[in-house]
Amino acid sequence: MDEETVSRDHVGSLERGLAVMEILARHPSGMTLTEMAEEAGLTRAGARRFLLTLVATGYATQSARVFSLSPRLLSVARIWLAGTSLWTFAAPIMRTVAAQLNEACSAAILSGEDVVYVARIPGRRILSVSLDVGTRLPAYCTSMGRMLLAGLTPAELDAFLSRATIESRTPKTITDRSLLAEAIGKAGTDGFAVVDEELELGLRSIAVPIRDKAGRTVAAINVSTQSARFSVAEMQREILPALIEARQRVEDFFVV
Incomplete structure (x- = not known):
């Protein structure tokens, strides 16, 4: 022109x-x-x-x-972001985490009793569980689910625990509802959740919450890995810092 x-x-x-x-x-x-x-x-x-x-x-x-x-300008921004998808912006951040750790990095939201994957950057290592955007997994036995449940109000969490279908996926799955409530509470206090072979034997994951400007948990991101690759202590020491940094960058897109 x-x-x-x-x-x-x-x-x-x-x-x-x-x-x-x-x-x-x-x-x-x-x-x-x-x-x-x-x-x-x-x-x-x-x-x-x-x-x-x-x-x-x-x-x-x-x-x-x-x-x-x-606030009308914020409404316009929200409409634009909704049409563009925040996870379009978050994907490069998650890709950095996946490349840094050579592991899968995913994001999910809570939907009923499940988490729904809204973004996923696969790692190079093969896991038997098949995951992609749109995949639904039980919230109670996944790290992102625990983190999302920790963001509920006490009444909401009680309602979830009373109605949710909770069954053993592996010998390590927490199925006792009071123990599950303790694990969710610990995730909220710690600011991260680790699930150790509760969804699938040989699979460990660690997640952190994504919060909006008001402090509400709106999503979670995690890194999943083979249990032979990282112990729980190693995940907290080596993976958690990268997840926290990514969380801070992703949350920049949720402040409007």
């Missing part, structure tokens, strides 16, 4: 209006008309038109002489 076409199609007023929104975003406590005019390089009349337009369209609020951005 040549410069003449760009110039003809360029809407200067929209550009200035977006600049005003960005300036407001940098001042969460709000700004006066005079402050906006000075920082945006606009006349007071020009700044006033942009600010009042934002107020009229719901993107800003006015309290006396102070203008601030409204």
Whole structure:
């Protein structure tokens, strides 16, 4: 596209209006008309038109002489992110973890009694359990499930434990509901969950929660490995730091 076409199609007023929104975003406590005019390089009349337009369209609020951005902009961001999928952004972060450890890295959300995989970066080592995006596994005997259950309110967790189908998947599966509640509580206190051959013999996994801006657990990410590759202590020492770093980076996409 040549410069003449760009110039003809360029809407200067929209550009200035977006600049005003960005300036407001940098001042969460709000700004006066005079402050906006000075920082945006606009006349007071020009700044006033942009600010009042934002107020009229719901993107800003006015309290006396102070203008601030409204939550509507966050709603727009959420709609965009929902259509784009946060896990599209998280995948490269998870891929780094998988490559660093040479193990699979996955993400899941809670759905009823199960976890549902929303992202998965396979490792090079073969596990007999077949996992992919959309796979459902019992929450009670998976590391991500334990972490997601730890994010429930006490009443929600009690309801889950009372209704969930809990059965032995291996000789090591915790099936006693009181012991299971203790394991879930420990995961919440520790900030991570380890499941040692409870889903499948020879399979260990460790998970951490993904929390939104309000502190709610909305997902979990884990690394799964063969028990011959890492002991539980080695997982906490070698895998957990990488997961925590990845969690912090993924959570950046959940703050809107």
